[in-house]
Amino acid sequence: MLTGLLIYRIILPVPSADLPLTGEANTVVFQADGYGGPIRMQMVLTNTGSIQQLQVLTHQETAAFVTQLDTFLAQFRQKTGIDDQEPGREIDVMTGATVTSRAITQAVAATLHQQPARKDPLPLLPLLLSATLGLSALAALLLGNRILRGLVLLSALFLFGLAHRSIFSILQIAGIQTGHAPALFAAPWWWISFVLALVPALILGRLYCSSLCPFAAIQELLAKIQRIPRKQFTPAAETDRRARKIKYLVLLALLTLTLVLGHLSVADIEPYITFFTGRGTWPVWSLLILVLAAGTFFFRFWCRYLCPAGAFIGLVARFARWKIQSTPACTGCHVCLAACPVNALEAEGSFVQAETAECILCGHCLKICPQKCLHLTATQARPASGTQKQRRAVPSPVAPEQTWLLPVFLLLSVLLLTLGVMYNIYQSTSTAATAESATPDKSEHLKKELLDMGLTLHPAKYWKP
Numbered sequence: 251m252l253t254g255l256l257i258y259r260i261i262l263p264v265p266s267a268d269l270p271l272t273g274e275a276n277t278v279v280f281q282a283d284g285y286g287g288p289i290r291m292q293m294v295l296t297n298t299g300s301i302q303q304l305q306v307l308t309h310q311e312t313a314a315f316v317t318q319l320d321t322f323l324a325q326f327r328q329k330t331g332i333d334d335q336e337p338g339r340e341i342d343v344m345t346g347a348t349v350t351s352r353a354i355t356q357a358v359a360a361t362l363h364q365q366p367a368r369k370d371p372l373p374l375l376p377l378l379l380s381a382t383l384g385l386s387a388l389a390a391l392l393l394g395n396r397i398l399r400g401l402v403l404l405s406a407l408f409l410f411g412l413a414h415r416s417i418f419s420i421l422q423i424a425g426i427q428t429g430h431a432p433a434l435f436a437a438p439w440w441w442i443s444f445v446l447a448l449v450p451a452l453i454l455g456r457l458y459c460s461s462l463c464p465f466a467a468i469q470e471l472l473a474k475i476q477r478i479p480r481k482q483f484t485p486a487a488e489t490d491r492r493a494r495k496i497k498y499l500v501l502l503a504l505l506t507l508t509l510v511l512g513h514l515s516v517a518d519i520e521p522y523i524t525f526f527t528g529r530g531t532w533p534v535w536s537l538l539i540l541v542l543a544a545g546t547f548f549f550r551f552w553c554r555y556l557c558p559a560g561a562f563i564g565l566v567a568r569f570a571r572w573k574i575q576s577t578p579a580c581t582g583c584h585v586c587l588a589a590c591p592v593n594a595l596e597a598e599g600s601f602v603q604a605e606t607a608e609c610i611l612c613g614h615c616l617k618i619c620p621q622k623c624l625h626l627t628a629t630q631a632r633p634a635s636g637t638q639k640q641r642r643a644v645p646s647p648v649a650p651e652q653t654w655l656l657p658v659f660l661l662l663s664v665l666l667l668t669l670g671v672m673y674n675i676y677q678s679t680s681t682a683a684t685a686e687s688a689t690p691d692k693s694e695h696l697k698k699e700l701l702d703m704g705l706t707l708h709p710a711k712y713w714k715p
């Protein structure tokens with residue numbers, strides 16, 4: 251009786267209009283704010299105050315998260331208290347789901363300790379490191395220093411990719427769209443990649459895609475490897491122009507689906523998330539292999555044609571005031587057009603400018619112009635009137651043209667993307683159905699288990715950490 255009263259007291263009742271009371275004695279239902287949105291959880295406590303059972307009722311996380319869930323939650327069994335300051339020390343975080351692991355750990359600890367979740371401290375180190383890399387990327391671009399750019403790319407690969415798995419993703423855009431962004435201090439790396447991708451894009455274009463995206467580093471390394479035995483291919487200009495639009499269609503389709511279905515995991519198809527976390531469904535693993543293979547033939551294959559996150563950055567970059575364009579000293583030789591690795595320059599007579607949505611700010615054109623008349627500038631120069639727009643007027647000295655291989659790669663990629671999305675839709679709907687149908691059974695089983703243990707029964711209560 252005394253134990254029952256004690257347990258009853260530690261579970262503060264928070265009236266909830268939208269959540270019906272479910273479950274039985276010593277059961278508490280609470281919420282954690284995961285990467286993909288709210289995670290509704292149920293915890294059952296024994297008469298000694300230790301965790302008897304912990305389960306997720308509903309969530310918005312990715313399909314890959316589900317595969318690690320049971321192992322992760324099993325760590326909480328029999329615990330009477332959790333160290334929520336260093337979640338990784340006592341409870342192993344899920345690979346690639348650090349934000350969600352941390353949120354669950356903190357919510358469980360807060361519920362056990364009957365205290366509001368502790369506020370995270372200001373993430374000074376992440377902020378300092380990221381600001382340094384961001385400024386170095388800008389310096390590399392403005393100085394036209396390729397070595398510095400390479401160093402920044404490698405640092406971003408290690409810091410954002412391998413160490414923190416913090417890569418700008420369509421999941422973040424979909425999260426903002428559906429109102430499921432994590433708190434700033436709870437997920438600093440989430441916000442750092444978000445700000446690094448979009449703030450420079452608004453001012454001068456795709457600086458993030460230039461030297462801050464870890465997958466950009468992987469693709470450029472692939473290009474370097476390929477140049478040892480033979481050069482990469484240049485896609486036919488018309489195929490290239492049409493194929494670029496695919497990424498905008500992918501972006502539109504994913505944002506629409508997540509909005510309509512209300513489940514972020516539907517958009518979990520980016521191969522670089524799988525590359526850096528080691529988690530993914532079979533269509534995304536297959537897509538990753540295909541994208542890496544295609545990247546050895548076509549420079550930045552994923553970025554140019556398929557990346558929905560890059561497409562979003564590109565859309566923002568259309569508003570950038572600063573852009574690469576030529577001064578009146580331009581002779582119209584079009585050497586720069588041929589040198590651009592992503593065919594992002596267009597010429598109108600002797601006026602050249604970069605298309606900000608496609609330009610990855612690699613700086614090659616700035617270095618190669620014989621007149622040194624291409625600059626990143628806020629001045630809006632005027633093209634000569636009555637001249638036709640032109641792209642890649644002369645064959646690229648970088649790579650020979652290739653006509654049939656790109657459509658094959660694109661076709662297979664779109665097929666795998668579609669399969670990946672369909673798989674995610676199936677997973678998210680079946681997970682929701684399983685959670686709903688399993689909860690009453692589990693509650694019944696737990697009720698019997700608790701009765702066998704001689705516990706006093708109380709209705710389930712809700713705790714808001």
Ligand code: SF4
Nearest residue numbers: 459463466553557560
């Ligand atoms: S397009 Fe996508 S993968 Fe490529 S650099 Fe930009 S964000 Fe990274």
Ligand code: SF4
Nearest residue numbers: 580581583584586619
């Ligand atoms: S390389 Fe320089 S001079 Fe030649 S077209 Fe480009 S901007 Fe003009």
Ligand code: SF4
Nearest residue numbers: 590609610612613615
């Ligand atoms: S070479 Fe092309 S991608 Fe690189 S900065 Fe110039 S226009 Fe942009």
